[in-house]
Amino acid sequence: MTQAVATQRVVVGYKSNTQESHSDKAAAADASGKGEDVGQRLRFEQRTPTGEVVFDLGAEKPKAEVAKILAEFRSDPSVAFVEPEIIMTSLAAAADPNDTEYRKQWDLFETAGGMNVPGAWQKSTGKGVNVAVIDSGYVKHGDLGANVKGGYDFITSDTTARDGDGRDADPADEGTWGAAADCGTEKNVDSSWHGTHVAGSIAALTGNGKGIAGVAGNAEITPVRALGKCGSGSSFDIAIAMLWSAGIDIDGVPANPNPAEVVNLSLGGESNGCPVYYQRTIDRMVARGTTVVVAAGNSNVDVANATPANCNNVITVASNNREGGRAFYSNFGSKIDISAPGGETRRGTDAPGSITTPANGVLSTVNAGKTTPTGAETYAPMMGTSMAAPHIAGLAALLKSAKPGLTPAQIEETIKKNARDLPGSCTGGCGAGIADAARTIESLGTGTGTDPTTPSPRVFGSTSTLRIPDNAPAVTSTINVTGITGNAPANLKVSVDIDHQWRGDVVIDLVAPDGTVYHLKALASADSAANIKTTYTVDASAEKANGTWTLRLQDQARLITGTLSSWGLTF
Known part of the structure; x- marks a missing residue:
């Protein structure tokens, strides 16, 4: 609560x-x-x-x-x-611009605090994977722009957005600057170009003879604007942006033509528990196959008090410094899954806001403007769990590109199982250790592309909500399956996500394209538990895979209605 x-x-x-x-x-x-x-x-x-x-x-x-x-x-x-x-804020501290040489990207290759990324590039570069960056938007940058596709602005507050038109299809970063009084800070705040910095760490162009290299240099980025003035934004706007990023339809907003396989959330707010609507949002995204990566927060406290880092079904990322210890600001605790390079442009004992060691920050793409964007693109080091999270989002993209059938849970587990111990100190809990990209990709044993001995499953789904009326005739939802050779498998997986406060009332059938009915769930009047969020296995080997499959739902008792949120078929 x-x-x-x-x-x-x-x-x-x-x-x-x-x-x-x-x-x-x-x-x-x-x-x-x-x-x-x-x-x-x-x-x-x-x-x-x-x-x-x-x-x-x-x-x-x-x-x-x-x-x-x-x-x-x-x-x-x-x-x-x-x-x-909850008003969310970006989780980074900006520093002065730095040189653009790859050798300064200790976070990618140094053995102490780096993530051993170059060793993964021979087997995967993120090609074919889309990563949504829900942040302050995107400011044009030549070292990133070729990988940027689409995007949307979900800020509803005119004051926060600065563009005066509410939600729109332009994810351009209008600048996060603000007066000290407005931002609750000691000094006026300059624009950080935070979303572009995060995006650069994930997918800056690699091998183009310019600037920096991204962890997944061939991945696509979809910028989704949800943070505005003072680097803040509404938790409600962010939740809606999360659903859209995963390809879930939002009323009044055009459908996302390129749903993300990975979503990066380098933002957070204080909360002593994950809000229910956030957990529901995340669960719907993960059910669709979207991996959600979240920054742990920069308050040097237990991550249990930071949202959305304290939610379930996300990869929560703490920050390590260049020496391989927990960064002084990074949140910690049992909810941390993994650590990644977030840098320290100063030590915790230095004056707040000071920049004593810019070379120990994470270098990435920004703009030179102090308030609004200028034509001068540049690079800057920043520190924060905001910088650590995109390293893991990039690694998730490498994994998904190398083996497309991996689920979000498998991606998380693979990253954690192949982490290495922090060589520096960590108090409070830093997860499985520092992520090791090369070791993680190598563990798949796939070379490039999908393991030919293990065909990747094909997933077809529907996220169109459907009301299940009380004690009424059956309602149906359909999925059109194409591109499958031969018959359906003997272990066809049928996943359902149904909200219903007395689940025993609901009868569920799967109807094959030829009309054959497979009974998934019978009436069970004594089952008073809430909701049906499960996966059924059906021997559908006698059925042609391609065609229209139907989920048929009927409430056969009085008093309570329900809603189908999503369902899917895994071949």
Whole structure:
């Protein structure tokens, strides 16, 4: 349960058997009544793609007032959860520009704190893999631009966005500068070009005789803008950006033509637990096959207090310094999965904001502008878990390119099993160690491309939500399968993600293209547990693989409705 913070918006998840869970009017009326009880005015703003309701408080309210609002909702048995909006910030500290020589990229090749990346390049360079960078957007850079494809701007606040037009198809970084008073800092903040720096670490052009090399120099980057003024952004905007990045349809936004296999989140906010709507968002992404890489945070505290690093089903990345120890600022703890080079342009004992050792930062692509972009592209060292995460996102792209059938869980496990111990000190927990790219890729035993003795599975899916009406005729969702030779396998995997507060009511059938019905789940009236999030195995070897497969769902009891969030077939 997330604690109260000063905020302007809250998100409420109503239980699925309530009118508020599907009626905007009912939700608005409920919030209005609760607002009156605590002396606040709550306005219905939007319903999230995962079904929760966002209420606006009219202005940022102090922590004490927000606590009363949260308590009012939590006292209502029809409310599953309520959580405040969290303002996320980029997790890096910018430094002065540095030279553009590859030899300065200690993070790629040095034996102490580096990640042994060059040894992986003979077997994989990330070709054919798309990495979405959800960050401050992208400013044009000649050492990166050829790998940048598409993108979108999800910032809804005009003040934060600076472009004045809400969500749009232009992910250009408008600059993150801000006055000290606006940003809550001692000094005015210059633009960091943070998203471009992160993208460069992942996929700067390699072998082009210019600048730096990316970890996965042939991967594609989709810039997704969610951080604006002062390097901050709404947790709600970011969650929606995450779904879109993974190829999940968002109302009012054009479909993502190039869904990401990997998503990098070099951002975070304080929270003593992963918000429910964030975990639901991540679970939907991972179910679709998207690997989610998250920076651990720069507060030198247990990562359990940082979101989305404290969520499940993500790869949480701590930062190591050039000597191979935990960077002084890096969060730590049992939720850390892996460490990667994040650098230290100063020590923890130096004055905050000072830059004493720029060569010990991570060098990457930026712009020379202090506020808005100029025509002068350049390079700069930064430090932070923001810099560590893209090293792992790049490594995930190398793995996915080398063996496309790898699942997010397999990618995480492969990276962790092939890590090496930190040669420097680590207090509090730094995960499996420092990632070793060459060792990780070598462990696949694939050479280049997919292992010919182990064909990669083909996954077909649907993320179109479908309401399952109460005690009513069956509803259906379809998937069109193409490009498979011969029959379906004897172990056809059928994954389903269904929200239902009394799952025993639901009957599930798979219908093959020729009309043959495979019964997956029968009526079980005594099964009162919630939700159906599982994978069934079907012997479909008698069926032609290609064609339209149908999932048929029927609620055969009274009182509770449900929703199909996604389903898929693995051949």
